[in-house]
Amino acid sequence: MATTEHPESxxxxxxxxxxxxxxxxxxxxxxxxxxxxxxVAPQEQVVITGRSGCGKSTLLHLIAGLMDPxxxxxxxxxxxxxxxxxxxxxQFRGRHIGMVFQTFHLLNGFTVLENVLAALMxxxxxxSEHRSRAKQLIERLGIxxxxxxxxxxxxxxxxxxAVARAIACSPKIVLADEPTAALDPEFTNVAMDLLQDACRSxxxxxxxxxxxLSIVERFDRHVxxxxxxxxxxx
Amino acid sequence: xxxxxxxxxxxxxxxxxxxTLLTAMSVAIAVGLMTLLISMRSAGENAFKRGTGNVEIxxxxxxxxxxxxxxxxxxxxxxGNSILYSQFQELKKxxxxxxxxxxxxxxxxxxxxxxxxxxxxxxxxxxAIGTPWSLAKGRIFESSFEVVVGSEASKxxxxxxxxxxxxxxxxxxxxxxxxxxVFEFNxxxxxxxxxxxxxxAVFTDLTSAWILxxxxxxxAQQGEHVHTLESDLIESDKKITGIYASIGTRKAALTxxxxxxxxxxxxxxxxxxxxVGNLFQIVSxxxxxxxxxxxxxxxxxxxxxxxxxxxxxxxRRHQIAVLRVLGASKMxxxxxxxxESAMIGVFGGSVGVGxxxxxxxxxxxxxxxxxxxxxxxxxxxxxxxxxxLATIALSCIAGIIPATIAYRTSVVRSLRHSVx
Numbered sequence: 067m068a069t070t071e072h073p074e075s076x077x078x079x080x081x082x083x084x085x086x087x088x089x090x091x092x093x094x095x096x097x098x099x100x101x102x103x104x105x106v107a108p109q110e111q112v113v114i115t116g117r118s119g120c121g122k123s124t125l126l127h128l129i130a131g132l133m134d135p136x137x138x139x140x141x142x143x144x145x146x147x148x149x150x151x152x153x154x155x156x157q158f159r160g161r162h163i164g165m166v167f168q169t170f171h172l173l174n175g176f177t178v179l180e181n182v183l184a185a186l187m188x189x190x191x192x193x194s195e196h197r198s199r200a201k202q203l204i205e206r207l208g209i210x211x212x213x214x215x216x217x218x219x220x221x222x223x224x225x226x227x228a229v230a231r232a233i234a235c236s237p238k239i240v241l242a243d244e245p246t247a248a249l250d251p252e253f254t255n256v257a258m259d260l261l262q263d264a265c266r267s268x269x270x271x272x273x274x275x276x277x278x279l280s281i282v283e284r285f286d287r288h289v290x291x292x293x294x295x296x297x298x299x300x
Numbered sequence: 301x302x303x304x305x306x307x308x309x310x311x312x313x314x315x316x317x318x319x320t321l322l323t324a325m326s327v328a329i330a331v332g333l334m335t336l337l338i339s340m341r342s343a344g345e346n347a348f349k350r351g352t353g354n355v356e357i358x359x360x361x362x363x364x365x366x367x368x369x370x371x372x373x374x375x376x377x378x379x380g381n382s383i384l385y386s387q388f389q390e391l392k393k394x395x396x397x398x399x400x401x402x403x404x405x406x407x408x409x410x411x412x413x414x415x416x417x418x419x420x421x422x423x424x425x426x427x428a429i430g431t432p433w434s435l436a437k438g439r440i441f442e443s444s445f446e447v448v449v450g451s452e453a454s455k456x457x458x459x460x461x462x463x464x465x466x467x468x469x470x471x472x473x474x475x476x477x478x479x480x481x482v483f484e485f486n487x488x489x490x491x492x493x494x495x496x497x498x499x500x501a502v503f504t505d506l507t508s509a510w511i512l513x514x515x516x517x518x519x520a521q522q523g524e525h526v527h528t529l530e531s532d533l534i535e536s537d538k539k540i541t542g543i544y545a546s547i548g549t550r551k552a553a554l555t556x557x558x559x560x561x562x563x564x565x566x567x568x569x570x571x572x573x574x575x576v577g578n579l580f581q582i583v584s585x586x587x588x589x590x591x592x593x594x595x596x597x598x599x600x601x602x603x604x605x606x607x608x609x610x611x612x613x614x615x616r617r618h619q620i621a622v623l624r625v626l627g628a629s630k631m632x633x634x635x636x637x638x639x640e641s642a643m644i645g646v647f648g649g650s651v652g653v654g655x656x657x658x659x660x661x662x663x664x665x666x667x668x669x670x671x672x673x674x675x676x677x678x679x680x681x682x683x684x685x686x687x688x689l690a691t692i693a694l695s696c697i698a699g700i701i702p703a704t705i706a707y708r709t710s711v712v713r714s715l716r717h718s719v720x
Contacts, residue, residue, distance in 0.1 A: 093710065132625065132711045132712055152408055152629070152630060153631065171715055173619060175315050176311065183303035184622075184623070184626055187303050187628075189627070
């Protein structure tokens, strides 16, 4: 069980709040995840580490509303995700949650610009502003080939596009799943600078799950997850 | 411009363009075939019925009423047996016809059939009911060796008033017919189009037609340098191949006259409109089978839409999962796939209707030049729209299963199993 609270969380609204969250893949199976309480303050950057199978990625999927917890509640920016209907949750995710994946999961066959525009399709931003906003973001993140197709980009450039897409809707929280696992060690710092700076620039909180202990120091807080029932506070 | 669902749909269709094109073309061919059959069905019958004009009784010595109608009214072939002109005159006396027109077929000009007849052909006979003959140029023949040309025949052979032509013995389809070189015919009139088989014919007076054949007879008897005039005609030269007749306003007497005529085994009696009706009853059984086949092809092309989209779902799961992560609802991804399916229907249906219109026109031209029947295979706009809507509906039904797969795609599983 992990119990982690930001020191100032009582004074701030939570960007993320998990209470008594448990998850089982099937009713009869063992717990895949169990968290008594986890708060993330606005703009706080939290790193979560743990062994394979401790439920790090599952945690992100639960926060994003891609899976339903077996028990407990999850709130993002004060909105209770776990009690929302499916379509409301999808809409909420599109507007307030950004995600970065280890393998980026960009849309193949689409251009850099279109990948960022795809995220804006589901945002609150007026359609008339989508293009200019996407172009600004791409430029700000140092991508100078907005018309290039994703499959023609280097891994480093794809990472930039993934970050641009994650922050395009100006989310309250960005969830990063092993963002440096596909990168060579020398690019790890560059990639993390990019991701963390991007989140700071829009005032979003960052929750990053990783195996890579070398990046732990970069975060405001470190949470160590262990397999359910033996999880302890880092 | 912002990215829209439409962009995603079109991008997806374009990324699988070959499969999309093949699927849409199979829909187009099925829709085209079905549309053409539906439009030809009614247009064909109407055209044939219209082509019988105001002839109520057709008298000939053909093998049967159908051959008689097809040969004497639609110029399918030269009639096989002839009637002596004297027999025609006796027949006229025996029955209370309102009018009769003798016709003689057996010659042609450059593929156009030539009919020998009398000036009454242009006065009492209407090629299509309510549409009497009218001249575009010139006049009706007044003496021997003058011809009046149907609108199609004049276009086809580029004939104009004042042109001289030489006729060929035998029907247009027959090979090896000799030219009646000794006799030149002058074009004196060009007829306006009537939309019937008569448009592709050339008309001359009976006497000229008889002289041609009398000349052949005399040449065989007396040698090549014989000169034939009207006065050289003997009784057996004066032959006709058909008689157009009407009883005028006394319609009640028609059945009685027909049955009376049919009692004489020397004659083949046809009631053209009912003969055409009978022909289409036989044909309608065949075209119902064709129509059923076209519907089966359309259904199978619906299945091919389903298969094409279903097969693409394995590649699409990653895209769907990514869109779901970005905020697309399940219903929205359902609609994306559903729209793709409908788009194939819209494209295939539109091309199919277009193909039907174009091929209908081609069939119309071919039929007009080969059979002489003017068929305009077309449907009212509502009809085309109904076919298009039915095709789109079928495509939408075909898209339900792939769209449901998209709806039920597990985002987490799809992301885990795919590498960007």
